[in-house]
Amino acid sequence: MEKSLKVGLFYGSETGNTKEYAFVIKDLLSSTILEMDKDPVDMAAFDVEDLLEYDMLIFGSPTWNIGELQSDIGEVFDEFDSIDLAGKLVAIYGFGDHEGYPDTYQDAIGILGRKLRERGAKLIGFSETSGHHFEESLGIEEGKFMGLALDNDNQAELSDERLRLWTKQLISEVAVLHPPQKISS
Ligand SMILES: Cc1cc2nc3c(=O)[nH]c(=O)nc-3n(C[C@H](O)[C@H](O)[C@H](O)COP(=O)(O)O)c2cc1C
Incomplete structure (x- = not known):
């Protein structure tokens, strides 16, 4: 039997986009090496210690209030320390x-x-900025988004495909970093 990583998804959401797509990600990862055992967790009601039980964490945060984290994530931000x-x-x-x-x-x-x-933590899942039209972003490092950028206000029709490709990318990156170990069953 192949041992896979324990994956958890944590999100904050004001108007529902980040929440809705958390469940899309869970579906896209089902029956893969990144299959999640539990439903995505709303960070409005969670404890940072909950993060420790996972090998891999997926976070979802919209940007709010001109350059800020979504409010529930903002409230626990200092606890990450x-x-x-x-x-x-x-x-x-x-x-x-x-x-x-x-x-x-x-x-x-x-x-x-x-x-x-x-x-x-080791960050994975960086993505290209092409197709996004903006001036500045703290989300960029060495010319790439430090994760996946989605924009349902202007490009909702692209989100499903962007997510499909991104989840495939995550699976590939993890397969390289953590080749499946054989464990006795
Ligand atoms: C008052 C307000 C401030 C926002 N500030 C930003 C921002 O600084 N940067 C950005 O990229 N999007 C910003 N947004 C857009 C939201 O991130 C976007 O609508 C997102 O899809 C909301 O996600 P949610 O439905 O999960 O809350 C802002 C939206 C509002 C209404």
């Missing part, structure tokens, strides 16, 4: 609005990503 995420893989997807907020587009991806890396 109390946990050690060394050895954990982290992938982030964000929602934003490139027409409405071109100077703070997808900032949440970068704010969250840098904090989680500071706590020891």
